[in-house]
Amino acid sequence: MASTGLDAIREAAEARYGNLDIDMGDGSTVTLLNALRLPEARRDRLASLQDSLSDGDIAVADQIGALREMVGLVAATKGQGRRLLEAIGEDVPALLTVLEQYGQGSELGEA
Template sequence: MASFSLDDIRTAAEAKYGSTDIELGDTTIRLLNPLRLPKAARTELAQLQERMGGEDADQEELLSEAIRLVAEHPKAADKLLQAVNGDLALLAEIFDRYGRATQVGEASASRD
């Protein structure tokens, strides 16, 4: 029979479902894995992703909302969005990397 401590399980969960980290100067912005979000936030994120597929969707607005939703803290989201300054290509790349990291269960998109 195998035995695991809760700390072992926490470590494994962090490795598999950890955040996507973006370095911004001397600050690290953490975008939380959807499984680490409250249920209401996961539902809202799924709805935002559905809306992104619409023909007349405001991609900048929706991607910004998604980043605000998954950022560890509202101030972190504000700092990241201020640095991006409405650049849709940057927003899309951030969300793309976030999506790839959460799909494959990477611990982090940051350099280690």
């Protein structure tokens, strides 16, 4: 059997389950944590929001609210989530694009 080191395992995990870093254009970065790296309560709430959005019986305003809450849940800090949401403002396509890019590297079911 092959052998490896813990550092190599951590590097492989980071490559596969890394965070999404968003350059804010002012020299700062907002980090969205991979869902698998979230504390259990935040991960459960994220899954609940995803389920509510897939139901299809949710009002548009509630959908946007859920999407905004999702950004807040996955941001590395509340301050980062707030900054990103303030920068996005009412630009729903930008909000959707952030979450689509986030979703490409963060799948709850892969644990």
